[in-house]
Amino acid sequence: MRESPPTLVAAVTAAVWLTADGEVDSLAPAEAARRASRQAPLLCHRRATATRLGVDPFPAFDLLELFAFVRPARFCAPTPRGLAQALGLGDPHSLEAQALVLGRAADRLLAELAAQEGPKSPALSIAWTMAQAGWPWGPAVLQALDFGKAERAPRRTAGYQVWEGLSEWSEHAPEPPAGNEPVDPQEARRRLAELLGTDAEARPQQADYASAVATAFAPRDREADPHLVLAEAGTGVGKTLGYIAPASLWAEKNGAAVWLSTYTRNLQQQIDGELDRLFPHRAEKVRQVVVRKGRENYLCLLNYEEAVRGLATRPQSAVPLGLLARWASATRDGDMVGGDLPGWLADLTGRGRTFGLADRRGECIYAACPHYRKCYIERSVRRARRARLVVANHALVMVQAALGGGEEGQLPQRYVFDEGHHLFEAADSAFAAHLSGQETTELRRWLLGAEAARRGGSSRQRGLQRRIEDLVAGQDHLESLLQRALRGARVLAAEGWHQRVTEAEGCEGPTERFLALVRQQVYARAPQRGEGYSLETEVRPAADGLLEAALGLDGALEKLEQPLVGLRDGLGDRLDREADTLDSDTRRRIEATMRSLERRAVRPLRAWRQMLRALASEASPPEFVDWLAVERIDGRDVDVGFFRHWVDPTEPFAQAVLAQAQGAVVTSATLTDKSGDPELDWQAAAQRSGSIHLPRPAIRAQVPSPYDYAAQTRIFVVTDVRKDDLDQVAAAVRELFLAAGGGALGLFTAISRLKAVHARIGRPLEQAGLELYAQHLDGLDVATLVEIFRAEPDSCLLGTDAVRDGVDVPGRALRLIVFDRVPWPRPDLRHKARRAAFGGKRYDDMITRLKLRQAYGRLVRRADDHGVFVLLDPMVPSRFASAFPEGVDFVRVGLAEAIAETRAFL
Structure with missing residues (x-):
């Protein structure tokens, strides 16, 4: 850097300021904040530092931004110590040592950039655009990239157009149906030994576990009666490799995928890492293993392109989009949540400029998108159809099952559910219905798009008409249904609903009137109002006016549901009627649109209407628990609604997932209860996993931990x-x-x-x-x-x-x-x-x-x-x-x- 800035490291109650002359000052947070407001310091994690100083973020040379630019799609712990460790600069403990190492970290990163990139690199265009937008690191990065040797100034945003460098995915013939060869327990033991290698420590418990779970990979004899193994493996058994052994064998022998599902995205990463033992060569692993998540986890190239095109009017987005461009050019699969995008990058740049570019609202236009053939999500879906091991999460598995196969086309026949003790709460979330302000507003946006944009604002939100108008063009019946649906959507809560519902005045439409009465009943009856937590109360007896409002809303939602169902079915009729003329891309797009209509609109509307009609009855259906609530965060109301959950959510999970499979393993270190009664403990495992809803009891396996x-x-x-x-x-x-x-x-x-x-x-x-x-x-x-x-x-x-x-x-x-x-x-x-x-x-x-x-x-x-x-x-x-x-x-x-x-x- 031409002129070294001061360095700032802040702890909870103290800070260190290292001047450009090398003087170390120990400061109170308030004094450090004052100095930082006068001169941009060198630091690690600007937002976290500002939080510790008790001020808003201030201009700074944030080393994490430089790290993200130089080493895209790579992680370091976002602290001075973590940064030093990642760069091989030791492990500085004291604040003074951390301040001293940050300057060395900057020098090392800039030297690394100079060694690996040049004036013809796309990085130069990105850095130039970021520098023009005022990126503090811009001059130093341009110098490292030999900007002075470039023949001409880079074309603005040229390096941001990362989609141009992505390869297209290709179609393949449909995979043949899976075979029915079982996995012998001794085969599973041998495969496990191969995975561990000859130098591995003998772990008899792990081999016993692999042998036990192999039972789940036998073909079933009766419909809706899978081989289910409940397997508890104590910590240290090595259950991940224990189930990978029989799962990989079955996949090889039968030419089909086993889905390995876990609860969190971070645990997906851990399973993916263990699979390096099975596939040590990266190219082979890419063919055989896919990490699958919901669409909302991946960068949407169309959203990203539209954000890049808006840089002319929003130059402040140049820095976050530039860092995202560097990541997009290096990412393994475009996975933004739990993948190779460092979580701290969203903290630095703003979640809207990172995660907000994913398809979080289900607005994909599929084959009509200019980036469809390069789409990270579509690539992942197609790879999953041909892979042998798919690393998924419980939420995705349940959504796919509820849609009868979802984007994969058909449901897997073999599952392993790791962290099986979380199946109950995952199912509780997946199969619930929430008639709330937030949910109804989201559906309105999905149907109508960004209404603010039509009033002079700007937004990437695409309504249903924009997404499917070419699919219904020229077909009067479908066009009419679409217009009816769009008119019907106006009964849903609109932007600004919260204030209107809170004041109970000026409510727009039957949804907001219903929610205002819900809020009134909750505040009138819920205990613990002063503690800042969410408030809830029973549905019955209903307050004055609530039943009438519920019936009125049910009628309004019926007028919305009917044309949406007709639209879904009409598109299905078109698939049949034009089977000989529709091209493959259009067919897939129609199928995807039908699934979206079902998942995003028809299913919730149907559930909401059932809930509203149940209000008038003496009791809710016995399989459900209903309540009214005001959701709060830090004492502030954020949502109001009518909520319905299954009393036992593993019942729909068992019907939609387990009963459709040939076999499954549910495993965890904490699967059974520990009440002291072994039979009751296993009954608890059966209850929490859903196996009690299957025709026969699950096979039980329990392997103790080897630890003392x-x-x-x-x-x-x-x-x-x-x-x-x-x-x-x-x-x-x-x-x-x-x-x-x-x-x-x-x-x-x-x-x-x-x-x-x-x-x-x-x-x-x-x-x-x-x-x-x-x-x-x-x-x-x-x-x-x-x-x-x-x-x-x-x-x-x-x-x-x-x-x-x-x-x-x-x-x-x-x-x-x-x-x-x-x-x-x-x-x-x-x-x-x-x-x-x-x-x-x-x-x-x-x-x-x-x-x-x-x-x-x-x-x-x-x-x-x-x-x-x-x-x-x-x-x-x-x-x-x-x-x-x-x-x-x-x-x-x-x-x-x-x-x-x-x-x-x-």
């Missing part, structure tokens, strides 16, 4: 800390974190408790040299926080359930877990209905034990891991000792003893 938990862990229940006194809770968390020397995870049952503790412990931890991060407070998504936690072994992290479920941190980086109190289920109306259906108090205990087991299971991920698990709740029932491995003492102690024992053990 009694030697490797300690469990303490602290008896002298009042859980309702946040000063005492914070003091306990602080001293336990200090005793462990970091590597500590604090788990909280409420965000408000997390925030209160964070405010009290940040300074003392920082003074002890321990970095503190927190969900909801650091401006970072959960996946990024976990990556930082993993990369910095002495850091501490505070989080809620989302952190607990997303943590997989082997080694010393996680050696202490502190739970603020017993994680009882939230006592809402949905839980009340399930509690009544599934065993009352026993159901409460099962849910709580599962959360405790999941949290405790994060401590030991390798044979040499050690960890301490602490519950700051003297009221922990002794029966919950069964949640933990046999032989591990469940010790009740005072706080001082817990601190001393933690320090000694770790």
